[in-house]
Amino acid sequence: MTRSTRRTRVLKSGVAAAAALLALSACSSSSSDDSSSAGSGTSEAAAPKLSGTVAVFAAASLKESFTTLGKQFEQQHPGTKVTFNFGGSDSLAASITSGAPADVFAAASTKTMAIVTDKEDAAGTPVTFVRNQLEIATAPGNPAKISSLKDLTGPGLKVVLCDRTVPCGAAAQKVLDASHLKLTPVSYEQDVKSALTKVELKEADAALVYKTDVKAAAGRVQGVEFSESAEAVNDYPITLLKNAPNATAAKAFVELVTSAEGQKVLTGAGFLKP
Structure with missing residues (x-):
């Protein structure tokens, strides 16, 4: 074999190797792009736009x-x-x-x-x-001077409760029973906001409502905490x-x-x- 022939074969081998390397690189790049696209698609599918x-x-x-x-x-x-x-x-x-x-x-x-x-x-x-936990709601300044659950049973005091079928009413009855106290409310209301409104409008002296409702009233009523409320946390x-x-x-x-x-x-x- 002549020197010229050997040189030609070496050159051909080098070209073939380079071509193979380029092809491999292209495949790798394509695979990476496909993988990236698939990952992106999966992410979008996992978090669809809500409407x-x-x-x-x-x-x-x-x-x-x-x-x-x-x-x-x-x-x-x-x-x-x-x-x-x-x-x-x-x-x-x-x-x-x-x-x-x-x-x-x-x-x-x-x-x-x-x-x-x-x-x-x-x-x-x-x-x-x-x-949530119960609290006594009174008019601002607490004119009836209520300081305990027992005070709600005082003569002449107008107290409002939620109806016993709703959670705030069931909780109120539970704490009254646990404390062996009985009171006759001037009305039973169908939800806690209605009970609170009676106090806000001064149609009642007090109501048993949730602490969150007293806070939401933002000064339109005053809250009085009582220890027995721990008996009925909803x-x-x-x-x-x-x-x-x-x-x-x-x-x-x-x-x-x-x-x-x-x-x-x-x-x-x-x-x-x-």
């Missing part, structure tokens, strides 16, 4: 904090709207089991949540997200509903409520951590 209305049925005592959370949710997810139906947990539960269209239910007690779960209208197991459960019209967005709202961000709003309103 539409989320209908939330919630206990009256959650009105202020849930309204704040609803606005936050709408800001975080443009194109969504959160609507609320606030009221007594028992009547809300009855509406849900009767077929009222709703995505989320947040109750003021596990007993009223059971109305929904017993009918298998909840999607999964409800989660307790906050707790757990507040929340659940996505089985027939939720907008389940994806509703699930995201429940996640906001139970998140650190949601808990900050709720504890700031006076709720206790679960």
Whole structure:
């Protein structure tokens, strides 16, 4: 073999090796790009854009904090709207089991949540997200000089309670029974906000409501704490509903409520951590 022939073969081998190296590099780059695209696609699929209305049925005592959370949710997810139906947990539960269209239910007690779960209208197991405790609400300045639960039984004092079928009324009855006290209220109200309003309008001297409601009234009433309230602390459960019209967005709202961000709003309103 001549020197010239050997040189030609060496050159051909070098060209072939270079071509192979370039091909391998191209494959690697293509694979990397495909992988990147696939990862991006997976990420987008895992976090779809939310839209539409989320209908939330919630206990009256959650009105202020849930309204704040609803606005936050709408800001975080443009194109969504959160609507609320606030009221007594028992009547809300009855509406849900009767077929009222709703995505989320947040109750003021596990007993009223059971109305929904017993009918298998909840999607999964409800989660307790906050707790709440009773307080005596009086007119500003506490003109009746109420300082204890026993003072509510005084003659001539006009006291308002929530109806026993709603969580605040059941809790009030529990603390009265535990303290062996009896009182005859001037009225039983269907939710805690209605009981508080009676005091605000000076139609009653006092009402047994939640601490969060006294705080939300911002000076329109005065709160009086009493030790017996520890006998009836209510757990507040929340659940996505089985027939939720907008389940994806509703699930995201429940996640906001139970998140650190949601808990900050709720504890700031006076709720206790679960």
